[in-house]
Amino acid sequence: MTSLPRKSSRIKLGLVIDLDICVGCQACAVNCKEWNTSGHSAPLTDLNPYGKGQQGVWYNRIHSFEALDEKTGESQTINFPKSCLHCEDAPCVTVCPTGASYKREEDGIVLVNGDICIGCKLCSWACPYGAREYDETEGVMKKCTLCVDKIYNETLSPSSRVPACVSTCPVGARHFGDLGDPHSEISNLVKARGGFSLMPEQGTTPVNQYLPPRPKQHQKRADQSPRELEHKDTSTDGAGLLARWVDKVLSA
Amino acid sequence: MHPAKSVIFFTTGSGAGYGMLIWLAVLSLVGLQPADTFYGLVAFGIAFGLVVGGLVSSTFHLGRPERAWRAMSQWRSSWLSREGIAAIATFGPTGLFALAWVILNENQSYSVGLGIIGAVMSLITVYCTSMIYGSLKTVPAWFTKWTRVAYITFALMTGAVLLWLVSVLFNLPQAPIIGQLSMVFIVLGFVVKLFYWRSVDNAPATSTAESATGLGKLGKISLVEAPHSEDNYLLQEMGYRVARKHSTKLRKIALALGFVVPFILIALAIYGFPQFQLIIASIAVFSGIVGIVTERWLFFAEAKHVVTLYYGESAI
Numbered sequence: 001m002t003s004l005p006r007k008s009s010r011i012k013l014g015l016v017i018d019l020d021i022c023v024g025c026q027a028c029a030v031n032c033k034e035w036n037t038s039g040h041s042a043p044l045t046d047l048n049p050y051g052k053g054q055q056g057v058w059y060n061r062i063h064s065f066e067a068l069d070e071k072t073g074e075s076q077t078i079n080f081p082k083s084c085l086h087c088e089d090a091p092c093v094t095v096c097p098t099g100a101s102y103k104r105e106e107d108g109i110v111l112v113n114g115d116i117c118i119g120c121k122l123c124s125w126a127c128p129y130g131a132r133e134y135d136e137t138e139g140v141m142k143k144c145t146l147c148v149d150k151i152y153n154e155t156l157s158p159s160s161r162v163p164a165c166v167s168t169c170p171v172g173a174r175h176f177g178d179l180g181d182p183h184s185e186i187s188n189l190v191k192a193r194g195g196f197s198l199m200p201e202q203g204t205t206p207v208n209q210y211l212p213p214r215p216k217q218h219q220k221r222a223d224q225s226p227r228e229l230e231h232k233d234t235s236t237d238g239a240g241l242l243a244r245w246v247d248k249v250l251s252a
Numbered sequence: 253m254h255p256a257k258s259v260i261f262f263t264t265g266s267g268a269g270y271g272m273l274i275w276l277a278v279l280s281l282v283g284l285q286p287a288d289t290f291y292g293l294v295a296f297g298i299a300f301g302l303v304v305g306g307l308v309s310s311t312f313h314l315g316r317p318e319r320a321w322r323a324m325s326q327w328r329s330s331w332l333s334r335e336g337i338a339a340i341a342t343f344g345p346t347g348l349f350a351l352a353w354v355i356l357n358e359n360q361s362y363s364v365g366l367g368i369i370g371a372v373m374s375l376i377t378v379y380c381t382s383m384i385y386g387s388l389k390t391v392p393a394w395f396t397k398w399t400r401v402a403y404i405t406f407a408l409m410t411g412a413v414l415l416w417l418v419s420v421l422f423n424l425p426q427a428p429i430i431g432q433l434s435m436v437f438i439v440l441g442f443v444v445k446l447f448y449w450r451s452v453d454n455a456p457a458t459s460t461a462e463s464a465t466g467l468g469k470l471g472k473i474s475l476v477e478a479p480h481s482e483d484n485y486l487l488q489e490m491g492y493r494v495a496r497k498h499s500t501k502l503r504k505i506a507l508a509l510g511f512v513v514p515f516i517l518i519a520l521a522i523y524g525f526p527q528f529q530l531i532i533a534s535i536a537v538f539s540g541i542v543g544i545v546t547e548r549w550l551f552f553a554e555a556k557h558v559v560t561l562y563y564g565e566s567a568i
Contacts, residue, residue, distance in 0.1 A: 003326075003328050003329045004329075019467075029479070053482055053483065054482050055480075055482050055483055055484050055485070057485075058479075058480075058484075061479035061480070061484075062479050063475065063477070063478065063479050063562055063563075064475070064476040064477040065461070065465055065467065065473050065474065065475055065476060066473070066474050066475075066476045067467050067470035067471040067472070067473055068471045068472045068473075068474070069470065069471035069472075070471060070472055075471070076470065077476055078465070078467060078470075080465060082562065091388075091389065091390070093329075094329040094330065095329075095330050095331070095332065095387070095388075096326060096329075096330055097322070097323035097324075097325070097326050097330045097332040097333035097336065098319070098322040098323055098325060098326060098333075099322070099325050099326050100322075116319065116322055117315075117316065117319075118314050118315065118316045118317075118319045118320055118322055118323060119314050119315020119316050120313075120314050120315075120323070120332065121313075121315075121489060122330075122332055122384070124485075124486070124489060124490070125253070125388055125390065125391070125489075125490070125557070126388055126390060127390065127559070128389075128390045128459070128464075128558045128559060129559065129562075130486045130490070130559040130562060133485055133486075134315065134485045134489070135315075136315075136485075138315070139314070139315025139316045140315055140316060141315075196466040197466070198463075198464060198465070198466055199459050199463050199464050199558065200463070201458060201459060201463060202389055202390065202458075202459065202558070203389065210466055212466070212467070212469070212470075213467075213470065
């Protein structure tokens with residue numbers, strides 16, 4: 001059934017993405033593609049992979065935004081990874097006419113059953129975040145599975161049972177955990193850092209949260225320019241007695 | 253939004269077909285339709301042809317058309333599912349009404365009852381079609397009550413104009429009344445479309461690049477670099493951009509061909525040159541088709557989706 005679970009799940013698995021430290025290296029997108037192309041909704045098909053106009057199914061995309069403070073004229077660049085937010089009030093689920101889209105009661109993960117999806121694309125229209133992908137080769141919709149085939153995989157070591165994007169991030173900008181538990185490590189992280197939801201006005205109540213860049217350490221303008229070494233080639237100021245004597249001998 | 257041909261034909265065609273079915277029942281109820289076999293064949297033939305053609309065409313944009321029957325299952329939450337069920341169910345009473353008309357030459361008493369039930373169900377089906385679009389919060393240009401009002405008004409308008417053409421073809425004495433009815437609904441449709449555009453153009457932005465990224469506190473947000481150098485599915489489906497450059501011109505074309513020209517031509521056929529009414533009616537219908545297809549194309553092509561905020565749009 002594509003109605004949402006009547007009671008929202010107690011466990012809400014999701015990601016917390018730290019925009020302060022993401023360096024925009026795209027490793028999460030690449031490892032996501034690598035894991036998922038043989039995972040739950042495999043394959044993640046590519047079109048014209050070696051020709052002009054390549055495109056394909058990606059669950060993870062990393063945008064770069066500039067924030068311009070119009071008062072001070074200062075700007076900063078923010079790398080912005082985006083994947084499915086596994087919304088509590090997921091509009092992609094309720095619009096599905098076939099029941100292929102569903103939200104799991106046990107952990108809140110939003111998935112597509114590729115065996116009954118008709119590829120009407122309405123879920124991609126209903127999602128504000130662009131989390132839905134259409135696989136042109138298979139004619140069905142695909143989306144981030146939160147690596148459902150990895151996080152519960154008992155053949156992996158416990159430390160590896162996190163989504164591929166999380167385990168691969170070289171700077172630790174992605175965190176995985178239960179956002180339904182107010183005392184979980186990542187819930188505490190969201191509280192401590194003032195985490196936020198994307199487009200709350202769309203009423204989707206995303207599970208995934210984002211952490212804002214930390215405030216810049218503001219200095220006076222003069223201090224911000226690179227410090228220059230004073231040029232001392234010809235001066236003996238501050239030199240010791242011996243050095244001044246040698247300088248005197250050699251300068252003669 | 254990408255204006256897929258199949259969806260444009262589906263919404264305009266099935267809308268006009270249901271409009272005809274509604275008028276065939278309502279006009280029979282007030283005794284304005286002859287229970288003639290041949291007339292019934294042509295009128296119901298066009299109406300069902302448009303409805304069936306529209307529904308079949310709507311499956312063309314599916315990735316897996318052979319699974320289309322599955323779309324009937326989720327009526328509890330999905331307007332697309334409700335639309336599918338309503339469309340199939342409507343064939344029952346309207347089909348029986350058509351059979352009674354064509355075979356028994358009967359469009360009064362019990363059969364008109366079936367016709368009216370079919371008309372109500374046709375209205376429900378058109379409403380469900382409009383809600384597929386009207387329920388999407390992500391496309392603010394659709395998420396307005398005017399979407400519903402417009403779909404229903406246009407179904408009644410295009411259905412009336414087509415039925416007028418058929419009645420002219422059979423030289424029915426009731427043709428002028430159906431023509432006048434068409435003129436009333438053309439005026440209504442014209443006004444509704446103007447209200448729709450006014451409401452869409454003046455609506456404040458629902459989402460912005462600042463709310464999409466949650467970074468508004470840091471300042472004005474703009475895209476520095478897209479996630480990839482090539483196009484992607486999201487941009488092809490939701491980031492359609494061709495229309496907006498010409499939108500003012502296209503709106504004028506839609507209004508002129510879809511409403512003004514048919515209105516004038518119908519008036520001419522009724523009050524000026526009844527002897528040429530068939531040729532005039534044919535031109536009116538042709539112009540109306542081009543106009544309403546342009547209108548529907550704009551409905552899709554002009555509408556912006558909030559996901560484009562992640563690809564360079566600043567407010568939607």
